[in-house]
Amino acid sequence: MRLVIARCSVDYAGRLTAHLPLAPRLILVKADGSVSVHADDRAYKPLNWMSPPCTLKEGAENGVAVWTVVNKAGEKLIITMDEILHDSSHELGVDPGLVKDGVEAHLQELLADRMETLGEGWSLIRREYPTAIGPVDILGRDADGTTIAVEIKRRGEIDGVEQLTRYLELLNRDPHLAPVKGVFAAQEIKPQARVLATDRGIHCAVLDYNALRGIDDDKLRLF
Amino acid sequence: MRLVIARCSVDYAGRLTAHLPLAPRLILVKADGSVSVHADDRAYKPLNWMSPPCTLKEGAENGVAVWTVVNKAGEKLIITMDEILHDSSHELGVDPGLVKDGVEAHLQELLADRMETLGEGWSLIRREYPTAIGPVDILGRDADGTTIAVEIKRRGEIDGVEQLTRYLELLNRDPHLAPVKGVFAAQEIKPQARVLATDRGIHCAVLDYNALRGIDDDKLRLF
DNA sequence: CCGTAAATGTCGTCG
DNA sequence: CGACGACGTTTACGG
Numbered sequence: 001m002r003l004v005i006a007r008c009s010v011d012y013a014g015r016l017t018a019h020l021p022l023a024p025r026l027i028l029v030k031a032d033g034s035v036s037v038h039a040d041d042r043a044y045k046p047l048n049w050m051s052p053p054c055t056l057k058e059g060a061e062n063g064v065a066v067w068t069v070v071n072k073a074g075e076k077l078i079i080t081m082d083e084i085l086h087d088s089s090h091e092l093g094v095d096p097g098l099v100k101d102g103v104e105a106h107l108q109e110l111l112a113d114r115m116e117t118l119g120e121g122w123s124l125i126r127r128e129y130p131t132a133i134g135p136v137d138i139l140g141r142d143a144d145g146t147t148i149a150v151e152i153k154r155r156g157e158i159d160g161v162e163q164l165t166r167y168l169e170l171l172n173r174d175p176h177l178a179p180v181k182g183v184f185a186a187q188e189i190k191p192q193a194r195v196l197a198t199d200r201g202i203h204c205a206v207l208d209y210n211a212l213r214g215i216d217d218d219k220l221r222l223f
Numbered sequence: 224m225r226l227v228i229a230r231c232s233v234d235y236a237g238r239l240t241a242h243l244p245l246a247p248r249l250i251l252v253k254a255d256g257s258v259s260v261h262a263d264d265r266a267y268k269p270l271n272w273m274s275p276p277c278t279l280k281e282g283a284e285n286g287v288a289v290w291t292v293v294n295k296a297g298e299k300l301i302i303t304m305d306e307i308l309h310d311s312s313h314e315l316g317v318d319p320g321l322v323k324d325g326v327e328a329h330l331q332e333l334l335a336d337r338m339e340t341l342g343e344g345w346s347l348i349r350r351e352y353p354t355a356i357g358p359v360d361i362l363g364r365d366a367d368g369t370t371i372a373v374e375i376k377r378r379g380e381i382d383g384v385e386q387l388t389r390y391l392e393l394l395n396r397d398p399h400l401a402p403v404k405g406v407f408a409a410q411e412i413k414p415q416a417r418v419l420a421t422d423r424g425i426h427c428a429v430l431d432y433n434a435l436r437g438i439d440d441d442k443l444r445l446f
Numbered sequence: 447c448c449g450t451a452a453a454t455g456t457c458g459t460c461g
Numbered sequence: 462c463g464a465c466g467a468c469g470t471t472t473a474c475g476g
Contacts, residue, residue: 003249005315018324020318026251031264041257043273044259044456045457090308092263095246099242104453154454158465268471274456326469
């Protein structure tokens, strides 16, 4: 990892064109060849960047350093450094990576284990039920034996309802499964998504992650 | 801007919980108080971060530095630094900011100015035509006087077709406008989006940004 | 390599 | 402040 603080101007030409006027900034060059330019605010997003794979060429023009970063698509990032204020390099090695908990995959596991939180007598057929347009999060049955397709989101928005609608359309073409009812399950469901879902006869279920995990923990303690 | 290279472990508890095992990483502390943790790969996304506004408390435990970053929502980022390999601070000042060109808003302006690129005799009613579920990018008329709703994207994918479909459904309920035909316009249209659009009777139009801009420039030169 | 779905998405804008 | 859509979205995962 190379850290450069420099008074620089930056030009990007690719999916759009963008220009950064001359000012002091941080430039990061990482081991994978990627380059990013940071201002002194905002944690997440660089002002400009080039994702790997890409190649950096260090040149000079009229005595000022000019870096050109290009990728395979022909996108270009040009950094012109009028004054270099700091320049250091550091060996970091490969990162062991992030361990996460509480994302959609985890919600899916928990809910599959506890279908009865959706309704009494409900049961699981399978998780990630494959269809031609992608896997349905959970396929199950209600107490009457009616097939249920569940779409799970952390936050339920319109996109998720559309996604479930497409699955339902396809599943209902299968005489072995039809009729299939839809359930839109999320920790939080946005009003517009709820309206759209209800309008389409899709049931909405708000999930309590901690409660689900609690139930799961109880279950684990029993065995 | 403070740059720290340290062998550290990181814990985040907020919208999810996440953990980073002990390894050398870059930690950025910016003037707005935000903190991010970077590995030696990927230009864009930090391994962990806390967006502003947030507060950083530097503490120590058993002789190792422990930083705790919290925000108003109560999300927490805890960085435990076993060994500090580099630590430097730099005054950068406020960034003058980015100048962009070529995004959807610009495409919309250009196309509104040149409705005839969609079809001979086509005309504009208005841009950002308001509906209960959001503004339609462009509402216009074809040569026969039939109402046309245009959805503009840089890249045309399935969700754009869904969006236009919802608008069309709503617009067609208005007897002053109905029947309303749909046009899905983008610089690039993905095959699946095209299939879905066609299946729904929505016309697809591929936009040439440079050509549109060229036409517009010609127009500007005339006045 | 393409296509789809997830994301601690983030970021603007508008009500 | 919440809701919504754009983003150079990026990133991960399948076929």
